[in-house]
Amino acid sequence: MKRVKRNPEKFEVIDLFTALGREHGYKLSVEEDANDFVERIGSSLKASRDNPNLLHGKRVESLFAHVAGGLGNCRLIKQEDSGEIFTDEQDIQAPDYKVILNNGSQYFIEVKNCHFPNIKSPYPFKKDYLRKIENYSDLHDTPLLFAIYFSRQNKWFLLRKESLIEQKNRYVTDFINAMAQNEMSLLGDRTIGTEPKLSIELLADRSQESNVNKKGEASFIIGDVKVYSSDREITDDLEKSVAFYLMRFGTWVESEAEGMFDDDGFLGARFSYEPELPPEEQIFSMIGELSSMISISYGEQTLYEKSVVALDTNLDPEVFAVEIPEGYKGKELPLWQFMMQPNPKFRG
Template sequence: MSEEEQPDSPKRQKAFDLLASVAVFARKNGIALNDPTLVDSFMAAAAPRLREALADPALIHGSRVERLFEATVLSLGHFKLLKTEDVGRVHAAETLRAPDFRIVLDDGGQWLVEVKNVRRTDPSRQELRMSRKYLESVQAYADAVGTPLKLAIYWSAWRFWSVISPERFRTRSGGLRVSMQEAMLASEFERLGEKLIMTKPPLRLVLSAATDVPRSVSDEGLPNFMIASARIYSRDVELTDPKDRKLAQVFLFHGEWKVEEPIALTEGDKIVGVEFVANPVEPTHQGWEGIGFASRIFSSFYAEQTIDGDQVIQLDGEPAPDWFAPLANWDFKNSKLPLFLGVIQPSHGP
């Protein structure tokens, strides 16, 4: 292969953030950037701080939830711009704290969003408290740039998100106190595309066996075959449109219905496939059944990428912008996947 024919090597992203950290360290310690000892000195100083950070559960879980919020907003798809706000230097006449994100909404309005994780095991004691000093520091930043402040709260025991205006829950001392129930009633998350999704059960996945290779059922009842096709059904109607199939697949794998043990499909002594059936855990028998809030469905997917048991194994997971964005223009008339979308409006309490 000639030099002209060689493919371009992939471009490596420049380490701006790392260089900035090194520059701060070098200046603080009086080391020139071209000093050959700088890298080793920086690594030696960074190692214990990194180990300390990795051993801090509150920091790890809080950082993961910040990234979960970002990925959830990207997946819901109702925004014009989403930007990390709390990066870079802030020079101000008073002490300010930059909130985590800036969001430009579909209608052109803007929010500054501070993300909080409430991680309590007792499901009956879900409450967020914030000190006056902390709340005033983020509010002062929002006031300085003329943008409304919102709190995005992740109630991790329930995998619920709520987005609230903090002024509704200020205490007499100037801090903040809000329960999960109060936050859910006041939540403005629907402006970012949050929806309660309902459909008609059951959802079914049928994996058909290839007929040109051996297939059998073991003495223990376990099917042994190669998959020839995968068909998805809503009740008894096969879903053939790619958008219908994609969303039904999301519901099957990450929704809140229970997927039963696989059912072997046989003809005589030959296996022809297996069937997986998803139904509501507690059906209402009213026809339409809730399969989950969009954000909860996505949170389950994100947890599979970032959580192992009770341990965080990654901070960043992949967003899924192709999942819920199509709901904004869903073809309710022609789709074979019946959908009922609920939008929860915030209450206008005191």
């Protein structure tokens, strides 16, 4: 999936001038109005940069489009809450996105970022706020879903209003309830399992000089890269790509780099990845959800030391994802794919 190219510098600046002009009486021909516009934009940008809650919320909103696009079950993802709305309806608000799935189903999706430290803390939705978004969805006869990103746990959940817990002036959910009623499978999300351990070997080019100093630091030129699943070498290009992606963005723990030697000297370095708790009753372990892995990959472009450095990127969703065909079981890299289904009767 690729982003449709636009020209924001040409069109969106004049649109913003027009929007602010309605509030402040700007005229295109008045130089003082143009100067006031630039000054207001600068002040607003500075205030936004100093508001971490706003930055994290807007980043997660942009992240969702890349997650949905990278999961592979959407034909179209469109930002819905932009542009002017004219209506004679009362209490109406556009949700963040409209998505069209591969089977033609359409949904409006409102994106939320939850950064609560306690997974039992209720995440609230005020009733008057929900009513506005529902009114908009009802006008379009399109179902409404809520995508909540629990950022501390790096987990995405997709919920219907019916899965929320009603209270006096609000609806709430929490991590456990959201997990039980999660419908991210609609977008193509899957939990991936494979057989431990995964390893990657960076092999030195033996025709070039290499050395290891007294501190154990190796200096060498990489001549070859080999990837292993449970000590089986992976030679298939697709499976090598999948294994590398799982090692980079999955939940398994990286062991300390191991030097490799033979009688002729330094061979290279090996990095291994294993689950914190090895499997006991089956040969595979879960390594994470695709949505969580995409989120980590996207974070490499938009976060630095937990601070937001960019809200979005010019890269397409496919850059942050990996292609694992649905139902693919692997050859040299055995894979288990789970599409979790919601339990609408759950109340934690």
